[in-house]
Amino acid sequence: MDSEITLRVDGRRETLSVDTRTTLLDALRERLGVTSPKKGCDHGQCGACTVLLDGRRATSCLTFAVANEHSEVVTAEGLAEKDEPHPVQQALLDNDGFQCGYCTPGQVCSAVGMLDEVKSGWPSYVTDDLEEPVELDEDEIRERMSGNLCRCGAYANIVTAIREAAE
Amino acid sequence: MTGMTRAIPPGPERVEGRAKVTGTAPYAFEHPVTDPLYLHPLRATIARGRVTRIDTDAAERVDGVHTVLTHHNAATLNPVGDPELAVLQSDGIDYRGQLIGAVVAETPEIAAHAAGLVDVRYERLPHDSEFRDDAAIVYTPDADASPMLSPDLERGDVDAAFAEAAHTVDATYTTPPEHHNPLEPHAVIATWDEEGLTLHDSNQGSHLVRDLLAALVGIDKERVSVIAPHVGGAFGSKGMPHGHVALTVLAARRTAGRPVKCALSRTQMFELVGYRPPTRQRVRLGADPEGRLTATEHDSLEQTSRFKQYAEQSASASREMYASPNRRVTNRLAALDVPAPTWMRAPGEAPGMYALETAVDELAVRVGIDPIELRVRNEPEVAPVSGLPFSSRNLVACLRQGAERFGWHERDPRPGTRREGDWLVGTGVAAASFPTLFFPGSLATIHHESAGKYRVEIGAVDIGTGSRTALTQLAAEALEVPLENVELRLGSTEQPHASLAGGSTGTASWGSTVVEAARSFRTEHGSEPAEGVETTAGAADNPDIGKYAMHAYGAQFAEVRVHVDTGEVRVPRMLGVFAAGRIVNPRTAHSQFLGGMTMGLSTALHEHSVVDERFGHVVNHDLAGYHIAGNADVGSIEVSWVDEHDPHVNPVGAKGIGEIGIVGTAAAIGNAAYHATGVRVRDLPLTPEKFLY
Numbered sequence A: 001m002d003s004e005i006t007l008r009v010d011g012r013r014e015t016l017s018v019d020t021r022t023t024l025l026d027a028l029r030e031r032l033g034v035t036s037p038k039k040g041c042d043h044g045q046c047g048a049c050t051v052l053l054d055g056r057r058a059t060s061c062l063t064f065a066v067a068n069e070h071s072e073v074v075t076a077e078g079l080a081e082k083d084e085p086h087p088v089q090q091a092l093l094d095n096d097g098f099q100c101g102y103c104t105p106g107q108v109c110s111a112v113g114m115l116d117e118v119k120s121g122w123p124s125y126v127t128d129d130l131e132e133p134v135e136l137d138e139d140e141i142r143e144r145m146s147g148n149l150c151r152c153g154a155y156a157n158i159v160t161a162i163r164e165a166a167e
Numbered sequence B: 001m002t003g004m005t006r007a008i009p010p011g012p013e014r015v016e017g018r019a020k021v022t023g024t025a026p027y028a029f030e031h032p033v034t035d036p037l038y039l040h041p042l043r044a045t046i047a048r049g050r051v052t053r054i055d056t057d058a059a060e061r062v063d064g065v066h067t068v069l070t071h072h073n074a075a076t077l078n079p080v081g082d083p084e085l086a087v088l089q090s091d092g093i094d095y096r097g098q099l100i101g102a103v104v105a106e107t108p109e110i111a112a113h114a115a116g117l118v119d120v121r122y123e124r125l126p127h128d129s130e131f132r133d134d135a136a137i138v139y140t141p142d143a144d145a146s147p148m149l150s151p152d153l154e155r156g157d158v159d160a161a162f163a164e165a166a167h168t169v170d171a172t173y174t175t176p177p178e179h180h181n182p183l184e185p186h187a188v189i190a191t192w193d194e195e196g197l198t199l200h201d202s203n204q205g206s207h208l209v210r211d212l213l214a215a216l217v218g219i220d221k222e223r224v225s226v227i228a229p230h231v232g233g234a235f236g237s238k239g240m241p242h243g244h245v246a247l248t249v250l251a252a253r254r255t256a257g258r259p260v261k262c263a264l265s266r267t268q269m270f271e272l273v274g275y276r277p278p279t280r281q282r283v284r285l286g287a288d289p290e291g292r293l294t295a296t297e298h299d300s301l302e303q304t305s306r307f308k309q310y311a312e313q314s315a316s317a318s319r320e321m322y323a324s325p326n327r328r329v330t331n332r333l334a335a336l337d338v339p340a341p342t343w344m345r346a347p348g349e350a351p352g353m354y355a356l357e358t359a360v361d362e363l364a365v366r367v368g369i370d371p372i373e374l375r376v377r378n379e380p381e382v383a384p385v386s387g388l389p390f391s392s393r394n395l396v397a398c399l400r401q402g403a404e405r406f407g408w409h410e411r412d413p414r415p416g417t418r419r420e421g422d423w424l425v426g427t428g429v430a431a432a433s434f435p436t437l438f439f440p441g442s443l444a445t446i447h448h449e450s451a452g453k454y455r456v457e458i459g460a461v462d463i464g465t466g467s468r469t470a471l472t473q474l475a476a477e478a479l480e481v482p483l484e485n486v487e488l489r490l491g492s493t494e495q496p497h498a499s500l501a502g503g504s505t506g507t508a509s510w511g512s513t514v515v516e517a518a519r520s521f522r523t524e525h526g527s528e529p530a531e532g533v534e535t536t537a538g539a540a541d542n543p544d545i546g547k548y549a550m551h552a553y554g555a556q557f558a559e560v561r562v563h564v565d566t567g568e569v570r571v572p573r574m575l576g577v578f579a580a581g582r583i584v585n586p587r588t589a590h591s592q593f594l595g596g597m598t599m600g601l602s603t604a605l606h607e608h609s610v611v612d613e614r615f616g617h618v619v620n621h622d623l624a625g626y627h628i629a630g631n632a633d634v635g636s637i638e639v640s641w642v643d644e645h646d647p648h649v650n651p652v653g654a655k656g657i658g659e660i661g662i663v664g665t666a667a668a669i670g671n672a673a674y675h676a677t678g679v680r681v682r683d684l685p686l687t688p689e690k691f692l693y
């Protein structure tokens, strides 16, 4: 069964008809040719498909496209201005926070979403004081970024990059 | 930025960095094609036997299904010496999960749905998937299992020396099956039209894929192109094309020019693209009262599949590591009805050095000397078995420098004596070595565009290592032009032949090729070349190969905490010091070492593919069940290297850095866990229950 949906993707309005079984990730990649979000597992286990969905980080493989009518999707590609990478992207470049790059767009979207969560005072598993504003130390970053696997093992550099971008 | 120092040393930024952080660097499945079809594989649900009936009617009736491929209608393929590529050539089943067909449809959803409607009946034969030491399944691998090493080696009288030794260790170490799990699943788009066959494929060697696939389907290799501009990690699993590539090509033959897209699921990857086989290694060390080795024995038993031999050869790690007048090394295989194992990052050395370096730590405890000192006492002057001089060997420098940086000297050697809160704390060390290899036969083209701008072409694949950047640097250096004047093109068979991205040979083999080609270009065209001139050349044979023993070395240090109640193991701090010849790009090299050590930590603590022997498959076949280190598993990792100038290894002087970083990590962590707790675990991974009893 197909349904017609309208989304905004990286600021563009897109109307398309999708199979109700199509995930948001497949709709982006296979139907709209937006391949910045990656498919690493299709099961919500790796974070490679992370996008900002209505401003919050979300694994796009775990949601059907039809469930996202009128939503606003921002990918790592959309986070960069023409010649100007987003500060998180710039920090990853400065710290060589990747190798193969396959996890990277997901790490970028996840970090951007995460920094916003911290700003809004969301605690994490390792936050000691739930009353005070979160202090974004390395343990907080590691914990909050653990939904994004990197098989190339760039974590140490990713953490430095995010700290730098957060300053 | 306040009070923060960047960990990484300076060096040119990755050429493709911008494209990767925005996600615009195209990987195989992302190449835009017109009007594609999607392939969903059909796989065997028994471990051994044959397909007696395969009913595809219901699947074919589904709207949008283009073809259902089975062994009944698949084209005949030529034998190419790799049984994995002989897909759909018979009704036989050699392992659970084997490819037995495919549904090709207009969308991935339709293909997946229709695949579920195919009804398969089998004749089931008894299977054996239990890895064990049993004469019924154990054999000595063919001498050609590994072209460089014979499985067995014997020097002197090990048994007599062991019997007379002042100190001995006799222990058995086991390592589990491990899966590479590159983050980008294996994927291919095959288009077979009037022009020939085009594959956008995620691989480690486009030319190798072309040669094999052209032979397999019997077409001229000039009519096959293989393109892989970016690959999302590989670690050996993309070294040889696997069955899904052949399957997709078979499908593309029937779609009248429409491209066929196939991406394996994470779960399918646990059976179809190889893994590191489980090993069972017995190490016997005998030493004199001062800890000098008199006997070294290393016997390894490893799993292989019955239908395709793969020999990990873990015991070979003990061939040239330490001086020992008496030595025995044996490698044996246990053949089972399981998927074919393959090379995984530091094949042989990763499990082999885990066993050897844990045994050496045990010996240091017996002798009562510092484990670094024990290793220093056993430094060989020349390569022990061949008697060849080392091209360079700076293991001791790595150990000494590492000890300094890590604060090793403050260490109290007594195990199980430091406690912080609920955590027992310990530190450990291990040595690492990895052979320096060179793959011949690569060619590079240097093309002068205009005004001092050059295009350099080599058909090598950058699997995430940084080769694109390192080769650009080497070309610019050899041409004596600024970096930005060189545009490097790689990844495709449109460029000249290049060897496989494997064995940590990229910088050595392709780098030397690019350097030699640049020199030939200058000889031919001078320093003021005309517009459009070009030269294609390769690297000459290295006369020093066979005259020197060539290895990279490293020293790995770890601080480990083991929870007294739960047995949880944490690794807050690691340090690796390496001696790997010339480091072309310190910035990206740092990431290579870091990545190797992180994967080593993952091997030490988490990775274990659990086989259900009743069915012959991996039970924890996804990234929720198969744990790889996540961000919160990793603490501080410091990486450094010693300056090493090695004029013998190759014209670049590079020894290769892709694999050495994972070697020895698990032993260092295990040795530290012993130091923390006094419990010697000899079985990877170091999961909590092993520390509780």
Ligand code: FES
Pocket (backbone or CB within 6 Å): A038, A039, A040, A041, A042, A043, A044, A045, A046, A047, A048, A049, A050, A059, A060, A061, A062
């Ligand atoms: S692809 Fe969505 S989490 Fe892995």
Ligand code: FES
Pocket (backbone or CB within 6 Å): A097, A098, A099, A100, A101, A102, A103, A104, A149, A150, A151, A152, A153, A154, B183, B232, B233, B464
């Ligand atoms: S950079 Fe390769 S998986 Fe993270």
